[in-house]
Amino acid sequence: MTVCLVSLLPVMGYGQQTPDHSEHSGHQMSVDPAGVVMNENHDTLPRDCREISRDYSLIVHAGRKYAADVPGMIFGMDTYEIRVQPCARVEITFVNEDHVRHQWMVHGLPNYLYPAGMFHIEASGGNRVTGTFIVPGDDRTYLVHCDMAQHMEKGMRGQLVAGSGSGNLWAVAGISNAFYRNFYLPGYSSLLVTLVLIGAFLSAFWLVRRP
Numbered sequence: 001m002t003v004c005l006v007s008l009l010p011v012m013g014y015g016q017q018t019p020d021h022s023e024h025s026g027h028q029m030s031v032d033p034a035g036v037v038m039n040e041n042h043d044t045l046p047r048d049c050r051e052i053s054r055d056y057s058l059i060v061h062a063g064r065k066y067a068a069d070v071p072g073m074i075f076g077m078d079t080y081e082i083r084v085q086p087c088a089r090v091e092i093t094f095v096n097e098d099h100v101r102h103q104w105m106v107h108g109l110p111n112y113l114y115p116a117g118m119f120h121i122e123a124s125g126g127n128r129v130t131g132t133f134i135v136p137g138d139d140r141t142y143l144v145h146c147d148m149a150q151h152m153e154k155g156m157r158g159q160l161v162a163g164s165g166s167g168n169l170w171a172v173a174g175i176s177n178a179f180y181r182n183f184y185l186p187g188y189s190s191l192l193v194t195l196v197l198i199g200a201f202l203s204a205f206w207l208v209r210r211p
């Protein structure tokens, strides 16, 4: 039974989500030896905002030591979830405590304001970089991650929640578990598969025992 259930996991829709990096042309970028800020925005309001609702000034630390308590992870951040009001201006100071480069990248922002829908800070090893952006006016949850190879898979994955958000993302340390279910499967699909397997087993048993 266990073997059957394990072999069915791929069919049940456990898999990986991949952020869209298909359109990285046309970014506005500022570069200094400490790192890079891409698509910074201090004062252009998103179309659904009449004014800046609130200013936030936040510090995010990144480094291997923050992954020490997260099973199976190598890289971590001290903050995996940031909550802000819709139409807020958010200043992030990203502090990289490792020797390798790390990024703090938000996806899903409006394309008319942020090329490829992203805002991105990159800090070289041992450096801190500050950047500012303005979130739109709707309640939404945005993916935050580091795009260096394997860093997201190894722990650098978080979420930015504007207002009440649009639900937690999967595999955010301390927030949600590592698997997600495809939208076309009902929430009770595991139970359904188990019942079908038990039914099949009992039918086979009955057929074999039939005189």
Ligand SMILES: [Cu+2]
Pocket: 075, 101, 102, 103, 146, 147, 148, 151, 156
């Ligand atoms: Cu990284």
